[in-house]
Amino acid sequence: MTTEQYPCPNFINGEWSTPDVANFNPVYNPSTGEQISAAPMCDADIVNAAVEAADGAFHDWWQTPPVERIRILFRYKLLLEDKFEELAQSVTREHGKTLQEARGDVRRGIEVVEYACAVTELLKGECLENIARGIDCELQRQPVGICAGICPYNFPALVPMWMYPLAIACGNTFILKPSEKVPLTSIRLIELLEQAGLPKGVLNIVHGGRECVDAILTHPKVNAISFVGSSPVAKYIFETGTQHGKRVQAAGGAKNFVVIMPDAEIPKAVDGMVDSAFGCAGQRCMAGSTAITIGKAADSFIPEMAAAAKALKVGPTDRTPAGQLGAVISPEHRDRIKSLIEQGEAEGADIVVDGRTVSVPDYPEGFYLGPTILDKVQTNMKVHNDEVFGPVLNVIRADDMEQALHVANTCSFGNGCCIYTRSGQLAREFKHRVKAGMVGINVGIPAPMAYFPFSGWDYSFFGDLHIQGREAIYFYTRSKVTTTRWFSQGEGDIWHKDK
Numbered sequence: 001m002t003t004e005q006y007p008c009p010n011f012i013n014g015e016w017s018t019p020d021v022a023n024f025n026p027v028y029n030p031s032t033g034e035q036i037s038a039a040p041m042c043d044a045d046i047v048n049a050a051v052e053a054a055d056g057a058f059h060d061w062w063q064t065p066p067v068e069r070i071r072i073l074f075r076y077k078l079l080l081e082d083k084f085e086e087l088a089q090s091v092t093r094e095h096g097k098t099l100q101e102a103r104g105d106v107r108r109g110i111e112v113v114e115y116a117c118a119v120t121e122l123l124k125g126e127c128l129e130n131i132a133r134g135i136d137c138e139l140q141r142q143p144v145g146i147c148a149g150i151c152p153y154n155f156p157a158l159v160p161m162w163m164y165p166l167a168i169a170c171g172n173t174f175i176l177k178p179s180e181k182v183p184l185t186s187i188r189l190i191e192l193l194e195q196a197g198l199p200k201g202v203l204n205i206v207h208g209g210r211e212c213v214d215a216i217l218t219h220p221k222v223n224a225i226s227f228v229g230s231s232p233v234a235k236y237i238f239e240t241g242t243q244h245g246k247r248v249q250a251a252g253g254a255k256n257f258v259v260i261m262p263d264a265e266i267p268k269a270v271d272g273m274v275d276s277a278f279g280c281a282g283q284r285c286m287a288g289s290t291a292i293t294i295g296k297a298a299d300s301f302i303p304e305m306a307a308a309a310k311a312l313k314v315g316p317t318d319r320t321p322a323g324q325l326g327a328v329i330s331p332e333h334r335d336r337i338k339s340l341i342e343q344g345e346a347e348g349a350d351i352v353v354d355g356r357t358v359s360v361p362d363y364p365e366g367f368y369l370g371p372t373i374l375d376k377v378q379t380n381m382k383v384h385n386d387e388v389f390g391p392v393l394n395v396i397r398a399d400d401m402e403q404a405l406h407v408a409n410t411c412s413f414g415n416g417c418c419i420y421t422r423s424g425q426l427a428r429e430f431k432h433r434v435k436a437g438m439v440g441i442n443v444g445i446p447a448p449m450a451y452f453p454f455s456g457w458d459y460s461f462f463g464d465l466h467i468q469g470r471e472a473i474y475f476y477t478r479s480k481v482t483t484t485r486w487f488s489q490g491e492g493d494i495w496h497k498d499k
């Protein structure tokens with residue numbers, strides 16, 4: 001084990017140190033199966049120390065002019081570019097996604113930093129003169145205070161960067177709780193932020209699991225919580241956080257449907273779907289996990305999709321080109337996915353491509369699973385109703401778009417839905433009627449860029465203001481509305497007097 005090589009310290013009040021705790025969570029390189037680090041499972045006392053540091057730093061940071069905060073973020077952006085490949089390698093190492101995918105993870109995160117650099121514009125308030133004679137009204141945005149971010153394992157760079165760059169740009173201080181499965185990229189990201197000149201205490205990292213999260217959720221000084229993870233935990237975070245008086249945005253899991261109309265350009269739909277269903281080994285909240293083929297679209301889509309899936313090379317991720325499939329996060333997760341496939345088969349689905357028996361001889365201990373396609377999936381099957389979060393594509397056959405909309409709109413999740421068609425009229429109707437917050441038209445993964453909200457609905461999101469875009473600015477600030485009247489030597493309306 002090389003945990004010394006990849007230490008996993010907390011960062012509190014500008015100090016890096018590994019706490020003396022009883023439990024550590026192993027961190028693996030999923031490509032090789034080797035343990036590479038261990039995340040300390042921190043308790044309420046350690047969380048309290050981080051909150052005190054954030055509290056101590058808040059006033060000065062809030063008073064720091066936004067343009068000065070941005071100068072730090074500009075330096076940060078340059079450092080991130082400079083260390084881009086190193087960060088991508090770190091993502092690959094602890095997550096198991098391919099290097100190509102890891103580069104995307106880091107790039108999309110940097111785009112949030114770029115967006116945060118526009119905060120002088122984004123933070124501007126509103127003003128209206130003469131709401132009544134001689135009275136003006138002004139709205140300004142102030143930081144909410146101490147914010148915390150609780151992250152999932154599947155985007156080790158992007159998801160933390162969804163949160164802290166915008167939060168600190170708005171003048172808040174922050175506590176980051178990375179996933180205990182992939183804590184190492186976060187550490188490197190924050191080392192670079194420290195190097196860019198962030199004052200101590202403005203951003204703190206605490207590692208851990210439920211105990212640590214509960215301490216954040218119930219701490220009286222924490223004002224706002226951003227969460228990304230599975231839906232049951234998102235619901236718990238939202239309920240517990242709001243019960244304790246906090247503002248919460250909690251993004252959860254998903255089932256994303258991709259409708260393949262008979263008039264679709266099938267080769268392009270297949271290209272899009274290979275990445276959508278199997279990219280990052282299916283461990284994406286925007287993965288296109290179910291294709292709904294309409295009528296005869298199935299005749300060409302399914303065989304072409306099967307051929308494309310079989311052509312993917314399963315293997316280690318740090319040295320393979322694009323068009324490959326990396327590992328999943330853990331052996332337990334691989335077994336869970338396998339059992340969902342088995343259950344789907346037992347419930348009557350046809351296995352068109354079976355990834356369960358894949359072997360990677362050079363890395364027999366790696367957590368690999370091949371691409372799998374299940375055809376004739378029904379809406380009462382477990383593999384349909386649970387988020388699989390693996391390289392598994394369900395195919396549901398439907399007669400028309402009405403049936404497809406029924407399947408998508410009766411699903412409890414509401415993240416993404418896509419349609420492949422040549423018909424503008426059908427696409428427009430689909431976009432209008434589908435019950436999902438992010439829609440793709442001839443686009444397989446409609447994940448919004450940094451300047452739009454990541455707009456999940458229903459069981460995919462708990463809260464009001466989403467992550468990213470202007471909604472994030474509103475989430476990380478609160479508005480203050482000031483109504484002003486000035487008297488002229490006690491006489492009132494000088495304008496009319498002067499006239």
Ligand code: NAD
Pocket residue numbers: 150151152153154155159177178179180208209210213214228229230231233234236251252253254284285387389415454456460
């Ligand atoms: P997870 O819910 O298991 O863990 C997320 C975070 O919550 C981790 O930091 C973990 O330590 C903490 N946690 C776990 N169980 C907890 C509990 N009982 N109480 C308090 N805290 C707890 O999620 P994961 O497996 O790390 O990530 C995968 C999930 O994240 C998938 O469901 C995926 O769809 C979702 N996700 C959603 C989005 C989105 O934008 N909607 C983006 C990325 C990932």
